[in-house]
Every structure is written in C-alpha cells, then in structure tokens.
Amino acid sequence: MQLVALAGQGLRIDVNHKVSVLVIWTLLGHFSAAVLPGQATPVPETKPLFDLNSIGFIEGVDVPSAKPKLEEIVPTPEPQQTTPERVPCIIPNVTFMELKPISGAMREGQLDDLACGISDPVRIESVSTIKHKVEFSVPVTISCEFAKVVAVWLQEDVVPMAVDSLGTSVSVLQSGPGYQCRRRNNLPDGKLSEHALGNALDISHFKFGNGTIISVEDDWGKRTKESNFLDRIHASACKRFTTVLGPEADPNHKSHIHLDAGCHGQDCTYIICQ
C-alpha cells in the first residue's frame, strides 16, 4: 500500500501501489488542467476520487494477500507437563493396595514437613506363604520397595523361624503405621526419620497361631524360647535391612524393633545392627 498526499488540496488517498499510479496519472491531468492561465482556481476535491471498493485487482499483477484459512491457523501446542509413568508395584503373595503419592503431612491444615513423603506408597494388610498368613494389626503404609523387603523377610525368615522355634507361625504382627512425617526420635530438629519416607517399620509384638504373644519389651533378653525367637529374627533382619534397632540400641527402642532401609555411608553399604 502507498500513501499519496497532495499538499495544498487536503487530499489523501490510501491505495494499492498500482492503483496509486492510476490515481497519480489522473491527478496530474487534473492538476495540469488547474494551472492553465485564465481559468478559475480549481475547487479542491473533498471526496475520494475512486470508490476503492469498486476497483478490482488485475489478475496476475495485483495478488491480494490471501486470508489464512482457519485450518491453517494451528495453535502452537502448550508444552504439557508429563508426569512419569508410575511403575506398578508387584509384591508376590502380599495383600496390599497402591496409594496415591504422599507428599508432606497435613497438621491442623498446615503442611507440616515438605521433606516427608512417598512417591510409590502401598498399604499392606497381610503377607502370605504357601501355608501361612501373617496379618498386620493395622494396615501399614510404606514405599513399594521397602514393602518388598519386609515381605521377603517375613516369608523367608520370620515365618520359618516361628514354626521352628515355637511350632506354629506368626498370625498377627503388631506394628506401627509405617509412614510417619517426623524427625528421628520425635525430636523437632532431628534428622528426618526413615519413617517420614516410608522406609521404616516398628514391630512390637508377634501373635502366634496358638494364641502365644511375644512382646519385644517383655521377652527380649530373657533366655527363653520366646527371646530366642526374637534374637533370631533380629539377626536375620540385619541381613535384609540397613538399620535394625532393638531394645539394646537405646531406650527409645526398648519396646520395639525398628527396621529401615536408609542409606548409611557414602555408598549405602554400611549396616546398623543393634
């Protein structure tokens, strides 16, 4: 497009450049006529010289810029936030359900500790072998990976040792809830507990098929078959978990055995067995 202005006449024409040539040519004729001697002063034009809408484009010369078709206007897709596909948790012979990822903990409507959480939590109800079933006194919420370790320990160590030591299997395991958003030993400034990551479990009692109950607090170190059972499962746990803390570890564990899969040492191979 081109803008042609005629000074002194107040005339402005905004047209296609080809049209403007035509306009200039017409105006020159008009203008030259206006300067002939002896003629009256020309009256300034006050309206457009052409009805611009009536001027057609000359095929092959004036090609109007095509209106983009609707289908050509493809909006740029927004970058989508993709959450990585969660790998299904598979734990043979365990009754459990997968839970939504847990992050932080709500206490009185406030997020308590952002460091807490489990990306792949499961809630376990029971662990079975071919002949026996061990139920948890309360459903335990832990990570899928930690649940696999707990399940294998119960299936391959605890149940056979119970049958061997007491002639019957463990039917109920009395434990804590597993996941707890808290610091170690409940100290407000302590290091984050493995419980806060779904990597730990506390066990306080074992109930057997014949009704016998073994208490970690009451039976530990008594030199009985019950305490012998506790010694055996404690020792076996040290081969499965990276942290095993029993009543001999410290007063905080006098009533239960703490098991976790936390990382100790630079390459996570150090084991705490107390």
Ligand SMILES: [Zn+2]
């Ligand atoms: Zn614990």
